[in-house]
Amino acid sequence: MRQELICITCPIGCHLWVEGLAGGEIQVSGNKCPRGAVYAREETVAPKRVVTATCRAGGYRDPHGPRPSLAAPRRVPIRTTGAIPREGIAGLLESLYALELSLPVRKGDVVMRDVLGTGIDVVVTRSIG
Amino acid sequence: MKELQFDSAVIGGGAAGMAAALELSARGLSCAVIEREDELGGILMQCIHNGFGLIEFNEELSGPEFAQRLEEKVRSAAITPFCGATVIEVEDNGEHKVISCVSGAWGVIRIKARAVVLAMGCRERNRGNIRIPGSRPAGVFTAGLAQRLVNIEGYIPGKDVVIIGSGDIGLIMARRMSWIGCKVHAVVEILPYPSGLTRNIVQCLKDFGIPLYLSHLTTNIYGQDRVEGVEVTPIENGALMFDRSFRIPCDTVLLSVGLVPENELSRSLGIDLSPMTNGPWVDSTLMTSVPGVFACGNVLHVHDLVDFVVEEARRAGSFAADWLAGRRKDKELRVKAGSNVRYVTPGRLDPARDNKLYLRTLIVKNDAVLEVRLNNKTVRSQKKSHVQPSEMISFNLGPSELAAARESPDSVLEVSIL
Ligand SMILES: Cc1cc2nc3c(=O)[nH]c(=O)nc-3n(C[C@H](O)[C@H](O)[C@H](O)COP(=O)(O)OP(=O)(O)OC[C@H]3O[C@@H](n4cnc5c(N)ncnc54)[C@H](O)[C@@H]3O)c2cc1C
Ligand code: SF4
Numbered sequence: 335m336r337q338e339l340i341c342i343t344c345p346i347g348c349h350l351w352v353e354g355l356a357g358g359e360i361q362v363s364g365n366k367c368p369r370g371a372v373y374a375r376e377e378t379v380a381p382k383r384v385v386t387a388t389c390r391a392g393g394y395r396d397p398h399g400p401r402p403s404l405a406a407p408r409r410v411p412i413r414t415t416g417a418i419p420r421e422g423i424a425g426l427l428e429s430l431y432a433l434e435l436s437l438p439v440r441k442g443d444v445v446m447r448d449v450l451g452t453g454i455d456v457v458v459t460r461s462i463g
Numbered sequence: 464m465k466e467l468q469f470d471s472a473v474i475g476g477g478a479a480g481m482a483a484a485l486e487l488s489a490r491g492l493s494c495a496v497i498e499r500e501d502e503l504g505g506i507l508m509q510c511i512h513n514g515f516g517l518i519e520f521n522e523e524l525s526g527p528e529f530a531q532r533l534e535e536k537v538r539s540a541a542i543t544p545f546c547g548a549t550v551i552e553v554e555d556n557g558e559h560k561v562i563s564c565v566s567g568a569w570g571v572i573r574i575k576a577r578a579v580v581l582a583m584g585c586r587e588r589n590r591g592n593i594r595i596p597g598s599r600p601a602g603v604f605t606a607g608l609a610q611r612l613v614n615i616e617g618y619i620p621g622k623d624v625v626i627i628g629s630g631d632i633g634l635i636m637a638r639r640m641s642w643i644g645c646k647v648h649a650v651v652e653i654l655p656y657p658s659g660l661t662r663n664i665v666q667c668l669k670d671f672g673i674p675l676y677l678s679h680l681t682t683n684i685y686g687q688d689r690v691e692g693v694e695v696t697p698i699e700n701g702a703l704m705f706d707r708s709f710r711i712p713c714d715t716v717l718l719s720v721g722l723v724p725e726n727e728l729s730r731s732l733g734i735d736l737s738p739m740t741n742g743p744w745v746d747s748t749l750m751t752s753v754p755g756v757f758a759c760g761n762v763l764h765v766h767d768l769v770d771f772v773v774e775e776a777r778r779a780g781s782f783a784a785d786w787l788a789g790r791r792k793d794k795e796l797r798v799k800a801g802s803n804v805r806y807v808t809p810g811r812l813d814p815a816r817d818n819k820l821y822l823r824t825l826i827v828k829n830d831a832v833l834e835v836r837l838n839n840k841t842v843r844s845q846k847k848s849h850v851q852p853s854e855m856i857s858f859n860l861g862p863s864e865l866a867a868a869r870e871s872p873d874s875v876l877e878v879s880i881l
Contacts, residue, residue: 342662344517349661349829349849364848383666386512386525387642388614408617411511411527420670427642441531459511460527 339377341370350374382417387427389445390434391462407462410435412445416454430456438463465572469495469543471783472562472576474550474728477505478769479760479776480582481533486780487580488540492787495574496542497564499549503537504530505584506761507769509611512635514662518770529769548572553579553732555753578755578783581729581743582776585722585761587632593720595627597683602690606632606719613639621715625693626650627681631659631767631853633719638667640717648711650675651695656827658721658853660767682708690714722765732756739806740764747795747813748782749775757783764808764821767855771821778819796868801836801879805852812876814865820858824880827851832881833858837867838874850880 341348346366352374353361360378362371376382388409412430426449433445439458446456471487473480476498487494502508507515510526517523520532537544548566562574587605604612604620610632612618624640626633629652637647650668655678657664668675676695680703683694693716696708724742726734735744735752742763743751750757759779760772795811798820807822824831831850835843842864850856860876868874 340661340665342666344514344523344662346517347661347854383670384513384523385642388511388617390617407615409613409615411525411614413511413513413525423642431643441528459525460508460531 337378339374341365341373343369343373352378376417381420383420383423384414384417385423385426385456386411386413386459387430388412389430391439392434392436407460410437410439410462411459412456413459414449414454414456416452418449418452418454422450426450426456465569466575467495467572468559468575469493470576470787471495471578471580472497472560472574473580473582474553474562475505475582475584475760475762476500476503476544476546477582477584477760478507478530478533478772479584479762479779480505480580481530481537482773482776483580483582483757483759483780483783484542485533485536485540486777487578487784488542490781490784492784494542495576496537496544497548497550497562497574498544498546501547503534503544503546506607509607509614510635511614512639515769518768519773526769533773545569545572545574550728553728553756555732555756560755578757578787580776580779580783581751581756581758581762582760583725583728583762585724585765587718588721588723590718592723593627593718595681595684597694598686600684600686600688600690602686602714603684603716603718606630606636606717609717610636610639613643619643619645620717621690621713622646623648623713624715624717625681625711625713626717626719627693628652628718628720629654629657629659629664629675629677630719630721631663633717634659634663634667636717636719637673638671641671641673645715647671647673648713649673649695651679651681651693652677653680653698654678656851659719660853661851684716685710690716722761724762724765726762729758729762737806737808737810739800740808742808745809746792746811747809747818748786748792749779749809750782750786750792755783755786757786764806764823766821767853771855771857775819775821794869794872796837796865796874796876799875799877801834801877803880804878807878812860812865812868814868814874815862817859817861818865820860820878822856822878822880824850824852824856826880828880834879834881835860835864836877836879837865838871839877840867842867847880856880 443458470492507526507530515529548564759776
């Protein structure tokens with residue numbers, strides 16, 4: 335059986351052909367790099383996604399004055415450091431939305447460790463404040 | 464009024480502006496970067512999703528992370544950033560370009576520079592550009608505006624969403640809105656194929672079961688004070704099938720119907736614009752029709768990958784440095800868009816060195832061929848496993864392929880997708 339998949343690992347979006355071999359093995363073609371083969375294997379067994387979100391920014395002070403300006407960032411962008419199982423995303427988002435990070439924050443600060451026992455963390459992606 | 468002088472100035476502090484400035488300063492030139500927002504980074508700051516930097520940094524980053532990597536380099540280089548300063552006019556006084564900016568902190572600033580790099584990015588097309596009939600209720604946003612509201616300012620623009628246009632920003636926003644608890648009811652696309660990257664169709668629509676209506680036109684927006692729904696009509700063989708129109712209730716409409724390079728300043732400088740890219744026409748050194756003014760990034764043509772933006776901007780910075788060092792261009796050959804090609808940029812090539820070209824095709828095709836003909840002789844025929852209008856194609860042409868152009872003046876290179 336030949337199945338067409340699109341690699342979403344990077345924006346190049348290679349069109350992959352996945353062929354099932356005997357013994358549950360699969361053969362992948364069309365990938366421009368090895369990550370495509372890894373993706374095809376995972377996507378056919380247990381799909382995973384990188385999650386990007388924001389959480390509330392507490393205590394922002396505008397550098398130009400005492401009052402925060404209208405366009406001052408009120409959300410801190412965050413992401414998982416790797417892909418996590420798709421069915422875990424909703425629960426993760428819920429706990430992330432409940433968080434408030436007090437500023438300043440630095441890019442790379444860890445917000446949550448070892449999501450769902452995957453060894454993957456949630457980190458801040460922008461230094462603010 | 465503050466008056467300053469630099470060897471070079473870059474207008475716009477997004478990915479393109481920062482990369483061009485880094486190149487100029489690496490060549491020992493003083494450089495000012497003028498950015499109207501309070502921070503460098505441009506559109507990347509609101510693109511909190513991942514998918515940036517795979518080519519540039521060999522890592523998959525979010526927009527702000529990519530921007531911050533460039534910004535750290537800018538801060539440690541001899542570059543003078545002016546943030547919160549909007550350029551309102553650029554004049555060409557022969558020897559110098561004079562850039563007038565207004566800023567809350569400094570009032571009017573006038574910056575003189577011998578070379579200028581334009582990196583103003585692009586803006587979104589809005590409802591007026593695509594003429595959707597209907598009433599004018601609240602709740603209609605461009606997707607990029609909604610992105611900024613949600614990701615930076617922390618406002619949720621609505622609960623039940625229909626997205627018009629399948630551009631990347633719209634697709635990314637379909638996922639974002641779903642992840643913040645809204646319901647995205649549909650993405651409506653007039654063309655028979657999606658206009659965003661394929662990976663975004665998979666991870667932003669399929670993952671959430673959001674229907675994508677291809678070959679459908681939004682024929683009405685309903686609602687008095689607030690949007691109440693849209694009317695969608697299928698298109699068959701170019702005709703609207705009104706008997707099969709249907710209504711999708713929603714309180715919010717997001718428009719993702721394309722980007723237009725932001726060229727008001729270029730126009731006022733008298734720069735020739737290309738009707739195909741809506742960006743400046745440039746020669747083999749990314750120089751516009753005004754000598755000493757270069758362009759790169761989304762202001763030149765709309766890119767889908769920031770990695771390509773940075774690469775192009777670096778070349779623009781480097782060419783601007785060459786120009787400041789007194790290097791003037793040699794013989795150039797003309798580039799023409801052939802079959803199935805919407806545009807190729809730049810419009811001129813230098814046959815004596817390696818050139819980078821970018822093109823957008825008009826067709827969706829598997830097993831296509833990129834064909835390059837110089838004076839009607841094929842110099843390159845390259846297989847492409849898959850082409851589509853939303854994915855920019857880039858390739859290089861070097862002295863060996865362009866050899867014939869060095870003898871005959873008026874050489875023409877035609878690029879086609881077959
Ligand atoms: C929603 C969205 C999603 C994207 N997703 C991806 C992705 O997943 N992966 C990827 O690789 N790429 C992606 N891209 C593409 C890529 O990020 C952009 O093409 C790139 O960042 C554009 O850089 P730029 O510097 O040309 O423009 P911009 O970032 O727009 O920078 C232009 C800057 O110029 C400033 N400016 C304009 N006019 C003036 C003026 N008169 N005076 C002073 N300053 C001025 C603006 O404020 C702005 O900061 C995405 C783009 C968008 C919009
Ligand atoms: S196979 Fe490699 S290059 Fe192709 S989309 Fe996947 S990660 Fe990107």
